[in-house]
Amino acid sequence: MSRPQWARVAAVLAATLAGGALVAALVVPRDDGPGEADTSGLVVPPASPSAPVTTSAGAPPTASVPAEPALPSLQASSATQGAATAAAAPTRVVVDRLDIDMPVEPQGVLPDGQMALPTGPDKAGWYRFGSAPDDAEGATVLAAHVDGRTGIGPFVRLGSARPGDRVEVWVGSQRHPYRVTQVVRVDKLRLDGDALFPVSGPPRLHLVTCTGEYVPGSGYTQNLVVLADRW
């Protein structure tokens, strides 16, 4: 950004901070605003000012051993690592009604702690440290850029997803069908990562992309999350 632009940013910033009226005028209540009840569980609840802080002085000295301790009978096994078992990775995601049919590849974590994604918007990433479609618990998380330098990707159409839509996730030649239950837009600053990437609970599918306004330097302001249960 050129210097005059920064100067203007600074000027607007100063005006914004100085002029409470301007800020107030722009804080438009919206259906995903802070006061709205969240049913997806993806939104971090407002911080409780009086969250109890419990302190522990450590375990107290134990006066006596239980008279008849119900000690279990233990079993031992070889203290070696079994062969590493990698979860079967999803390879393709299809939403017929939205004309989405994309390859999927495993992805991990960026140095800043965000989920890593394939570079272009035409490929989706599967969070490989989370659950997979074959797992009995947790959410399979597939995410893709909504756009890139080459243009807009298929996940932009997730904005038109509706409850009841059928999503198919392929693991090689195996098809795992899901039914969309909710489509949620959540401000990134209020996103609950544990709710987006659960490793326990019912087996589900979370399709994730970005939405909202694009802010150069920091990206989109919101995530679009499509939640789906097993069909």
Next chain:
Amino acid sequence: MRLARALATVAVATGASVGVALAAPPSAQAAGTAMVSILHAVPNTPVDVCANGKALLTNFQPGTLTDPQSLPAGSYDLKLTAAGSGCGAAGVLEAKGVNVPAGANITVVAHLSESGSPKLTPYVNDVSAVPAGKARLTVLHDAAAPAVDVRAGGTAVITNLTNPNEKSLVTNAGTVSADVVLAGTGTVVIGPADVTLKEGTSTIVYAWGSANDKNLKLAVQTISGMHSAPGGVNAGTGGQASEGTPALAAVGLVALGGVSAGALALALLRRREPGRAQPTSSSIG
């Protein structure tokens, strides 16, 4: 952690009733219980394990490990007797007043001291969460051997580790080729062996056996449940799909306070210059 282990060791060594509370890490364990595992790392000596005069485990073989078991917190008299001889027999190894504090995750290890005599050491395992994509690796020296270094992929990641101490690090999840060398040398005494560091888990590697008897080995314990979720998903690099409604910027402003005022200012600027091309970001946005 090391303090806790040191205190626990003192308790075993003195056999005294322990009045010192171990500094147990916070844990999801119910109050009043602890998770306890037992590792047998004394070569060539199958044993029965007795706690407070009752058999916990019979014919416990070297190189084997019990599954973590929830036990009532308290003070335990532990005795290892020759396999098959029962709890009334003289102990091969004995430790009175071993304190098992509520909420702790403990591995009690029967192993050799540096000079080769059998001993029991309770270690308090670090079960605190690790960041997304990471795993914890802890290495313990439980062998009749001098100080060692531990190398991963040929690079020393833990140096000058001595019996009965431990060192721990948090690293990227994955598989590493690890070996153990005499401290400060390239003389390999164990390995190399592939060690899988699963995301959100703690992999605890025990070096055990005797250098003199040339039976040094690794035992491995894995504790899971230390997983963290990624911080989020930044899923747009172009800006072409931007909605550009002022309300969105306002939401950000509410959440971030002054910090987002810059973003708001940029949004205002952009609307004042409708003809300007959409900027592209060099970072993942």
